[in-house]
Amino acid sequence: MNAIIRHNMLAAIIATLLLTGCNIMPTQGERAPDEAANANGEPARDARDTAHRDDSHAAPRNAVYLARDDDAVSARRQHLLDEGHESVALDRVGFYMDVLTARLRQELAGHDVEMEREGRIITLIFPGAKAFETNSAEIHPDMVATLDALGQVLEEYDASLVTIAGHTDSAGARGYNQHLSEQRALSVGRHLHDNGVGEARIIAIGYGPDRPIADNDTSHGRALNRRVELRVEPLTAT
Amino acid sequence: MATRRDKLLFAVFGVTVLGLLLPLFILGWYLWQGSVVAEEQRLDELAQKLGQQTEQAILDARDLLDELNALDVPPCSPQHLNQLQEAAISRPHIRAVGYWRAVERECGAGFVQGDALTPPQASRIYDSGLVAWWPGPTTAIGGVELFLMRYGQHDVAIDPRLLVNPGLLEDQEVGLWVESMPMITHPSDAEVPDPTSFEPGLTVDRAEQRLVSRSSLDTILPIDIIAVQPMAQFWQRYLPTLAGVGAFGLLLVGLWLFLILRYFRHQLSLAQELRQAIAHDQLQVVFQPIVHLETGACQGAEALARWRRDNRETIGPDVFVPLAEDTEQGTDLTLAILRCVLRELGPQLRERPDCPVNLNITGQDLASTRFSEALQRELERAKVPARAIKLEITERSLLNTDDVRRRIQDLRARGHRIAIDDFGTGYSSLAYLESFELDTLKIDKTFADAIGHEAVTSNIISHIIVMARSLKLNIVAEGIESRHQVEWLRQQGVGFGQGYRFSRPLSAHAFRDWCQQAGDSK
Numbered sequence: 001m002n003a004i005i006r007h008n009m010l011a012a013i014i015a016t017l018l019l020t021g022c023n024i025m026p027t028q029g030e031r032a033p034d035e036a037a038n039a040n041g042e043p044a045r046d047a048r049d050t051a052h053r054d055d056s057h058a059a060p061r062n063a064v065y066l067a068r069d070d071d072a073v074s075a076r077r078q079h080l081l082d083e084g085h086e087s088v089a090l091d092r093v094g095f096y097m098d099v100l101t102a103r104l105r106q107e108l109a110g111h112d113v114e115m116e117r118e119g120r121i122i123t124l125i126f127p128g129a130k131a132f133e134t135n136s137a138e139i140h141p142d143m144v145a146t147l148d149a150l151g152q153v154l155e156e157y158d159a160s161l162v163t164i165a166g167h168t169d170s171a172g173a174r175g176y177n178q179h180l181s182e183q184r185a186l187s188v189g190r191h192l193h194d195n196g197v198g199e200a201r202i203i204a205i206g207y208g209p210d211r212p213i214a215d216n217d218t219s220h221g222r223a224l225n226r227r228v229e230l231r232v233e234p235l236t237a238t
Numbered sequence: 239m240a241t242r243r244d245k246l247l248f249a250v251f252g253v254t255v256l257g258l259l260l261p262l263f264i265l266g267w268y269l270w271q272g273s274v275v276a277e278e279q280r281l282d283e284l285a286q287k288l289g290q291q292t293e294q295a296i297l298d299a300r301d302l303l304d305e306l307n308a309l310d311v312p313p314c315s316p317q318h319l320n321q322l323q324e325a326a327i328s329r330p331h332i333r334a335v336g337y338w339r340a341v342e343r344e345c346g347a348g349f350v351q352g353d354a355l356t357p358p359q360a361s362r363i364y365d366s367g368l369v370a371w372w373p374g375p376t377t378a379i380g381g382v383e384l385f386l387m388r389y390g391q392h393d394v395a396i397d398p399r400l401l402v403n404p405g406l407l408e409d410q411e412v413g414l415w416v417e418s419m420p421m422i423t424h425p426s427d428a429e430v431p432d433p434t435s436f437e438p439g440l441t442v443d444r445a446e447q448r449l450v451s452r453s454s455l456d457t458i459l460p461i462d463i464i465a466v467q468p469m470a471q472f473w474q475r476y477l478p479t480l481a482g483v484g485a486f487g488l489l490l491v492g493l494w495l496f497l498i499l500r501y502f503r504h505q506l507s508l509a510q511e512l513r514q515a516i517a518h519d520q521l522q523v524v525f526q527p528i529v530h531l532e533t534g535a536c537q538g539a540e541a542l543a544r545w546r547r548d549n550r551e552t553i554g555p556d557v558f559v560p561l562a563e564d565t566e567q568g569t570d571l572t573l574a575i576l577r578c579v580l581r582e583l584g585p586q587l588r589e590r591p592d593c594p595v596n597l598n599i600t601g602q603d604l605a606s607t608r609f610s611e612a613l614q615r616e617l618e619r620a621k622v623p624a625r626a627i628k629l630e631i632t633e634r635s636l637l638n639t640d641d642v643r644r645r646i647q648d649l650r651a652r653g654h655r656i657a658i659d660d661f662g663t664g665y666s667s668l669a670y671l672e673s674f675e676l677d678t679l680k681i682d683k684t685f686a687d688a689i690g691h692e693a694v695t696s697n698i699i700s701h702i703i704v705m706a707r708s709l710k711l712n713i714v715a716e717g718i719e720s721r722h723q724v725e726w727l728r729q730q731g732v733g734f735g736q737g738y739r740f741s742r743p744l745s746a747h748a749f750r751d752w753c754q755q756a757g758d759s760k
Binding site: 092093094 | 341364
């Protein structure tokens with residue numbers, strides 16, 4: 001399985017290169033203001049404002065559940081099962097996730113998203129700089145098509161739980177980062193919901209700078225840390 | 239001497255057998271290699287065909303899934319079902335085609351139902367989104383392990399047994415691996431070894447008594463094919479050729495050995511016959527006169543042995559003298575000839591000991607005292623004086639040992655005179671000859687032949703003559719055939735001659751008459 005994932009990552013990277021082409025430099029340039037803004041903390045209000053504006057503009061989107069911590073995620077999952085939400089029979093889980101993985105690969109081929117599969121869990125990673133406007137929870141226009149495609153697949157595979165986690169780097173005020181990560185997660189959740197994914201299956205959570213995947217001391221590391229991770233798992237009685 | 243002969247016999251035998259077996263062995267090896275190469279090609283072709291068939295079927299299934307996904311008809315509508323039905327019917331190896339929503343099979347065509355279509359773990363999920371489940375226990379329906387492929391909303395279930403055309407396989411066991419995962423074996427219960435344990439090409443697995451061929455194909459998918467053939471089958475296929483050529487080769491060897499054996503048996507029986515002939519005094523002797531070149535008077539004769547076998551075949555001394563020497567009856571032969579001479583010409587020799595008969599003796603005769611003693615005995619019995627028997631020794635058998643020199647001395651002391659035969663054909667030097675006590679030098683026929691023709695040889699004969707005269711030896715020129723030769727030799731001061739110019743070899747009776755006609759020696 002590892003080989004496949006690695007293979008897939010490679011494919012994703014190649015796809016990224018092909019899509020972005022010579023835009024690699026501008027992309028890096030785009031990150032700088034994001035970082036700088038975080039550093040002085042001032043544009044925090046803007047970001048909050050943007051998020052607020054999103055909330056106010058689409059009132060029903062508030063329905064996407066924002067989890068406070070991992071325990072809350074587990075509780076939500078259990079709650080769904082207890083309520084009799086659509087679920088996968090235990091002996092079909094492998095098949096379900098294999099087919100779902102294949103569908104996601106098929107639909108997301110060429111899109112700027114990294115995909116990993118580990119056991120029953122599929123993780124999609126959206127890089128912050130590409131998925132969102134700078135210092136904003138607003139979804140970048142380039143990412144809309146990706147999320148639409150993703151939404152379509154997830155709508156069909158409705159026995160899955162989608163946990164969207166927002167992450168930031170360690171630069172800037174903690175509170176700001178926490179809030180930005182939550183709003184970005186909620187943004188993605190709402191977009192998926194708009195594409196027909198049942199709200200009950202969507203959980204948003206913001207981790208702020210707490211779960212870095214790369215070194216925050218380098219700009220490259222910080223760019224990697226600014227991301228949204230989308231975790232798809234089967235809803236099944238464990 | 240017998241051991242020398244045996245050794246020779248063994249050597250000839252060995253070399254012959256080796257010389258025949260080696261090509262036979264090489265031929266066998268070559269044939270074996272040829273058979274193996276032919277088999278390798280055969281199996282490889284077969285494997286390539288199988289691999290291509292499988293690859294085609296997989297690609298075809300993929301294209302089919304693409305087509306079905308691209309259909310613009312409402313799912314599970316009659317048109318859609320029609321398409322699915324058609325796809326299944328037109329491909330015998332496809333057992334089922336289905337339309338799915340997530341993990342629910344909404345509709346489809348074909349006979350397959352049940353959990354086999356939803357195995358718990360995919361073999362491959364390709365980047366394109368194609369999922370493949372290789373045949374295995376989790377894809378089995380009614381004992382048939384299916385090969386499943388899903389792409390988008392559609393899937394196909396393939397019966398891998400129908401991917402393999404049994405017509406190609408004959409009696410072989412074949413296994414096919416796709417991406418190092420077992421796909422098909424034929425027959426389905428065959429235990430085909432894993433491809434990783436064999437080198438590409440043909441392996442002769444002696445431990446398992448089988449030929450294993452591994453071929454690989456990697457145009458679109460990496461495919462390995464292992465074909466296993468019991469040795470017995472291989473033999474069955476190639477034995478007629480191998481056996482045919484082998485038998486032919488053995489026949490040749492046999493024939494050759496037979497001929498050799500026959501030759502040796504002939505030689506051995508000839509030796510045996512010669513022994514009989516010697517023991518029973520069945521050899522004949524003829525006499526070729528030696529004449530005085532000035533006067534033409536008879537000066538003596540050389541005794542020449544003849545052997546007429548029972549079947550009237552006459553064998554020359556060039557054959558039976560070496561044969562006698564090789565079989566240690568050289569001295570017996572000499573004595574038999576001596577007895578013959580004494581029997582036929584005894585009275586004349588008693589009367590005219592100054593017209594002696596030359597008896598050829600061999601190196602063997604001089605090697606021991608046996609000949610010398612027997613000679614003395616025979617002469618005493620026949621009352622013939624020793625000087626009536628002149629002994630001819632070939633230049634080459636004249637060994638330079640003290641024993642030989644002493645024996646020649648003794649024989650001479652008894653009254654025999656000694657002649658060196660075939661002089662000029664060996665390599666004796668003047669000094670060498672001087673060390674023996676000799677009386678006469680017989681110049682080989684080749685020198686007489688050269689007289690008046692070849693300047694160089696003629697030159698040599700002049701030297702020989704000068705040398706012989708300086709040693710105070712009588713000279714007899716052999717093989718004189720023309721008057722011209724007689725003249726030339728006489729001018730050179732050669733005293734005696736022998737040859738057809740004077741007389742061919744004569745019987746004892748004819749010799750006596752000839753002597754009287756030619757006039758007595760002085």
